[in-house]
Amino acid sequence: MRSAPSPEAREAARAAARWLTLMESDGAAFDSAALQRWRDSSAHHEAAWQKALRLRQRFAGVPASLGMATLDRPALARREVLKRALGVAALVPTAWLLGRELPLETWRADLHTATGEQRRWSLVDGSVLQLNTDSAVDLDLKARRLVLVRGEMALKLAGSTPLSVQSPYGLVTISGGEVCVYLGERDCRVSVVSGSAQLHPLRGPLLGLEAGQQVNFQASGAGPVRAFDVAQLGWRDGVLVAQDQPLGHFLRELDRYRPGVLRWDESLESLRVTGSFRLDNTDRILALLAASLPLDVHMRTRYWVTLTLRKNIA
Template identity: 35%
Template sequence: MTSTSAVDRQILSQAARLLVRLNSAHASAADHAAGERWREQSDTHRRAWVLAQQLRHETGTPPADGGPALREDAGSAGVSTGRRRALKTLSWLAIAAPAGWLASRLPWRTWSADFRTATGELHDVLLADGSQITLGSASAINVAFEPNVRRIHLLAGEIMVRPVSDVRGPAGAATTATPLLVQTAEGAVEARGAQFSVRQRDGFTRVAAFRGDALATPAEGSALMLTQGQWCRLTRDGIAAPQALDPREAMWTRGLLYANDMRIADLVDELARYHAGVLRYADDVADLRVSGIYQLTDTDATLALLQRTYPIRLRSITPYWTLVEALDSARI
């Protein structure tokens, strides 16, 4: 049987080859129609397409959409330097998908994790010791119970942890459990209470203590005991001063986002974690303040509600690329 990792790599390679072909000056209407059919085969195909687009976007060129916008250079003899660079990157991806370079750029580890969620999915896990873990969107963990420690390695995303403080021994008697640690790229968080969350961000870890305390230890710095009702930002070499935590933040475990005078830029960033495809905001709307309780697991409904409630509009650059902008923005 072909492994999941091998299938994912094969589909990603297909997405790259398809995107290269559709970005060529000779792509036909039939090619674009075939691309659309390929993408709609499954969620895996759609995720692979988005990943390939993101790699293209990193080169500084506009996103592709599998439609007329892809044919921006059709019929022209010249191709921009940026576009040539994008095509070269994608061609490399199409040929060498299993290579180490790609493995470092794409989430192979999360695809083979012990527990993981897709974009927009929430999942509750009951560990062997009775501890409960809620995985947020696009999250992944590995679990290892060792003689002296229960370790959860957060590979990506966000988890809510409800650890058990005692376990049953061979005779049925309660004994003190070994320490439960959540390991991230920046350090470790040890459970000292009944409920805490850990979120892996780009370059730092966010830790929040909802019930009881949590001990945060950076890879190269002093530990900090986070008390109930606090959150902190953990980096490899230190911990920022703790801040007050709104307990309603825990609503994400039920698929809800509480916003109280939140910048729409921050709201869109949160929704983007649950949204299939690329979701961005324009500078002209970034500082608009919003309040309410919004659905995370139905981002289309939330975006439609925001559009009805606030002076914003949604502009679909492609079926998988949406921009939130001010209502009076001039169309490009």
């Protein structure tokens, strides 16, 4: 049986797929030096890139029958068919790579969202489920259980019958109110907006949580319980909120809502950002940052964006 890839390998596979797509689409504008720096920064990165190149080579050839079928078409039609064929040739290895390295359960999940998408569902008992960007959940309502496969969810319980959220690190049982659960690469974060919840790690003692409390937990147990600002959960209203936040932290959060590659100079990390930003237009968020902070946005395509420190103009 093929063993499950590590979180580092899955993340490297996603990045390699993005680099491959950008290389095929951008041509001469492709930043090969940036790709090389990414490859050199981690053995996982280099291994994922080599796999991507092998797949690209495997799928590179356009079938001869397709090429022959275009010979008797007008020139414009021939160009359009070949353009589509080459596009498919570029996308097939990317999709195959992601399918191999990302958990199959993500694609089979009962409910899911794409990158940058938030959705809301009413469950049969009247409870309301919201999924944040790039998230997936399986439903087992007969057992009063949801399985968080990927990403982030908010659940507002209807009535007093408990409902549980299963994660790879343990079970969260909601007794009432609203709870948000975020599944990271190495742990899970539970935030109790209202009501109460009980945390059952795979190992370690049971932990009760009340409204306004938040905790991160792994299979071995929970970390310290802490208070949190409900504004951190602004995604439920389609808003990303920052209060005197380091720009690097803000951009890493924003990157979750954008397809493609978002990069920035290290010199921007320590700048501070404050504001409420609508998530339905992340290009506008970047424009607002450029208007209020000393940075420039370089957008080769919507899927390739670099932020640099603005140089002083004498």
